[in-house]
Amino acid sequence: MPTENRQIRLAARPQGLPTPDVWEHTTEELADPGPGQFLVKVEYLSLDPAMRGWMNEGKSYIPPVGIGEVMRAGAVGQVVASNHDGFAVGDHVSSAFGVQEHALSDGTGVTKVDPALAALPTYLGMLGMPGFTAYFGLLEDGRVAEGDTVVVSGAAGAVGSVVGQIARLKGCRVVGIAGGPEKCAWLVDELGFDAAIDYKAQDVKAALREAAPEGVDVYFDNVGGDILDDVLTQLRRGARVVICGAISQYNATQAVKGPSNYLSLLVNRASMKGMIVFDYADRYEEAAREMAGWIGEGKLQPREQVVEGGVEAFPDALLMLFRGENTGKLVLKVA
Amino acid sequence: MPTENRQIRLAARPQGLPTPDVWEHTTEELADPGPGQFLVKVEYLSLDPAMRGWMNEGKSYIPPVGIGEVMRAGAVGQVVASNHDGFAVGDHVSSAFGVQEHALSDGTGVTKVDPALAALPTYLGMLGMPGFTAYFGLLEDGRVAEGDTVVVSGAAGAVGSVVGQIARLKGCRVVGIAGGPEKCAWLVDELGFDAAIDYKAQDVKAALREAAPEGVDVYFDNVGGDILDDVLTQLRRGARVVICGAISQYNATQAVKGPSNYLSLLVNRASMKGMIVFDYADRYEEAAREMAGWIGEGKLQPREQVVEGGVEAFPDALLMLFRGENTGKLVLKVA
Numbered sequence: 001m002p003t004e005n006r007q008i009r010l011a012a013r014p015q016g017l018p019t020p021d022v023w024e025h026t027t028e029e030l031a032d033p034g035p036g037q038f039l040v041k042v043e044y045l046s047l048d049p050a051m052r053g054w055m056n057e058g059k060s061y062i063p064p065v066g067i068g069e070v071m072r073a074g075a076v077g078q079v080v081a082s083n084h085d086g087f088a089v090g091d092h093v094s095s096a097f098g099v100q101e102h103a104l105s106d107g108t109g110v111t112k113v114d115p116a117l118a119a120l121p122t123y124l125g126m127l128g129m130p131g132f133t134a135y136f137g138l139l140e141d142g143r144v145a146e147g148d149t150v151v152v153s154g155a156a157g158a159v160g161s162v163v164g165q166i167a168r169l170k171g172c173r174v175v176g177i178a179g180g181p182e183k184c185a186w187l188v189d190e191l192g193f194d195a196a197i198d199y200k201a202q203d204v205k206a207a208l209r210e211a212a213p214e215g216v217d218v219y220f221d222n223v224g225g226d227i228l229d230d231v232l233t234q235l236r237r238g239a240r241v242v243i244c245g246a247i248s249q250y251n252a253t254q255a256v257k258g259p260s261n262y263l264s265l266l267v268n269r270a271s272m273k274g275m276i277v278f279d280y281a282d283r284y285e286e287a288a289r290e291m292a293g294w295i296g297e298g299k300l301q302p303r304e305q306v307v308e309g310g311v312e313a314f315p316d317a318l319l320m321l322f323r324g325e326n327t328g329k330l331v332l333k334v335a
Numbered sequence: 336m337p338t339e340n341r342q343i344r345l346a347a348r349p350q351g352l353p354t355p356d357v358w359e360h361t362t363e364e365l366a367d368p369g370p371g372q373f374l375v376k377v378e379y380l381s382l383d384p385a386m387r388g389w390m391n392e393g394k395s396y397i398p399p400v401g402i403g404e405v406m407r408a409g410a411v412g413q414v415v416a417s418n419h420d421g422f423a424v425g426d427h428v429s430s431a432f433g434v435q436e437h438a439l440s441d442g443t444g445v446t447k448v449d450p451a452l453a454a455l456p457t458y459l460g461m462l463g464m465p466g467f468t469a470y471f472g473l474l475e476d477g478r479v480a481e482g483d484t485v486v487v488s489g490a491a492g493a494v495g496s497v498v499g500q501i502a503r504l505k506g507c508r509v510v511g512i513a514g515g516p517e518k519c520a521w522l523v524d525e526l527g528f529d530a531a532i533d534y535k536a537q538d539v540k541a542a543l544r545e546a547a548p549e550g551v552d553v554y555f556d557n558v559g560g561d562i563l564d565d566v567l568t569q570l571r572r573g574a575r576v577v578i579c580g581a582i583s584q585y586n587a588t589q590a591v592k593g594p595s596n597y598l599s600l601l602v603n604r605a606s607m608k609g610m611i612v613f614d615y616a617d618r619y620e621e622a623a624r625e626m627a628g629w630i631g632e633g634k635l636q637p638r639e640q641v642v643e644g645g646v647e648a649f650p651d652a653l654l655m656l657f658r659g660e661n662t663g664k665l666v667l668k669v670a
Binding site: 059060061224229243244246249255256257258259260261262263264265266267269270271272273274276279 | 394578593597598603
């Protein structure tokens with residue numbers, strides 16, 4: 001049995017991009033599980049753009065991580081000791097175990113996962129929060145229908161890549177917006193997107209006019225900023241804009257850039273709706289079952305990019321998200 | 336019978352506020368109605384913030400007024416000559432007759448109105464487009480329910496004053512945002528709003544925190560700009576923002592100010608939806624019937640501000656809207 005637990009704690013609230021000094025690296029003695037508890041050895045940690053928001057003070061959809069607390073993070077791991085009837089040693093589990101090597105749990109909010117059905121990192125991606133976000137955001141909030149033109153930004157990311165694939169299998173025309181020719185080629189050649197726009201090299205508005213000549217029925221926005229504004233100009237009547245994230249704005253030290261073209265909502269009788277996956281918690285199983293089926297049939301391709309280095313590598317790995325260095329779900333290997 | 340028809344035509348596309356030189360004053364000989372036509376003597380013209388949008392080039396929810404065309408305007412008048420079976424001399428009618436003293440019509444888009452049921456200007460206000468906009472925007476797009484907190488901007492305007500009154504009679508807490516102490520007093524003392532915020536004198540965000548301490552369920556936005564941004568910070572979970580207009584931005588010569596706080600939609604799983612009253616055209620009668628009933632029962636108070644001066648006074652009267660000089664529906668008396 002291990003006796004030490006290394007952790008990354010939030011030491012200070014960042015201004016802009018999180019610099020090394022906002023983190024504290026700690027090592028604690030590992031406690032034995034108490035009655036009704038079990039100990040998890042963390043194997044993979046999820047890296048999410050939303051983490052940046054959790055580091056800020058103030059009211060949001062979830063309380064901020066407190067100063068001095070272990071950084072919140074989704075994780076998968078294995079039970080290595082248990083005094084809990086529902087979780088046995090050897091079970092693989094997923095929950096918000098935090099950026100640490102081991103976690104004690106009483107089972108609240110913990111899901112068992114089956115490593116025979118999918119690779120463990122997939123439970124942090126397509127069969128985890130990002131996948132559920134894509135599934136419910138597109139199908140429920142976006143109300144996509146066959147024949148719709150769906151545009152997704154952050155298209156090569158954990159959520160965007162799933163949004164596009166689900167839209168494809170629902171019979172939509174799918175246009176992805178991503179940064180760089182490799183990501184764009186991946187979207188079209190591997191994932192079957194109808195078109196991809198490289199926002200770093202192309203004029204997004206002009207490229208959209210070409211890729212979505214009849215306008216946009218559903219825009220799934222992960223990035224905000226100028227790209228949101230560009231897509232707003234191309235909405236079709238009755239369009240649905242799903243606001244899932246705004247990665248371009250998370251590290252802004254000035255006021256967030258609001259969408260100047262929001263009056264396109266008026267002209268086009270369109271709607272813009274924010275979504276938080278937690279609201280669908282009682283339907284995660286349904287989404288996981290359906291998506292696992294699609295993976296099995298080869299209709300969805302999970303993709304994770306695994307970074308090595310253990311919890312110590314967390315601060316740098318997080319920054320990869322904001323530099324756009326990941327393709328698919330970014331995961332940190334811990335054990 | 337009159338032989339001349341004075342008109343105001345659009346001579347040029349304005350930059351910013353419409354200056355006198357964008358208008359052309361013309362006088363034409365009056366033609367007799369042809370077969371199936373009738374002639375309307377215009378009595379009152381509607382002055383609407385939306386007119387500013389119609390003067391711009393480019394794709395919108397309605398084609399722009401062409402250069403050289405009679406300016407588009409809603410109107411009520413009386414049939415003075417008729418070769419049409421459905422419309423007799425003496426009938427009172429409403430339609431987009433334009434900024435002119437007389438209009439020929441074949442009856443398309445023309446509604447008969449009853450001067451015994453309501454004053455003629457009311458058919459341009461509460462029992463016309465502004466009233467229908469308020470009715471459908473609040474009840475359909477805003478989906479208000481009893482006990483909701485409803486905030487409306489441009490609250491003393493033609494649409495806003497009806498929004499607030501309908502919300503009141505639906506059992507909502509109603510907060511109006513308007514400019515100046517007289518308008519605010521009118522909203523609370525005469526129309527029964529629960530609170531009014533004078534945006535010219537008060538800090539809107541702070542005042543809202545006090546007037547809507549549990550947050551905002553429905554925000555009916557007629558103004559855009561900073562006020563929209565302020566209200567976004569006070570949304571309640573699941574809030575609905577109805578974008579009806581953005582009068583603060585219509586004369587902007589720089590880029591429209593987008594709502595920097597739009598990510599409040601995400602945090603609060605809220606939606607922002609644009610509405611155009613034309614989409615409810617097949618239900619205008621239903622709205623008119625119900626609102627006429629409420630007027631009869633004293634539950635709704637129509638209010639029009641009538642400007643004298645005939646069509647010549649149109650250019651100046653239009654500017655009153657953008658200076659916030661009207662209380663209730665602004666109407667120009669023609670005949």
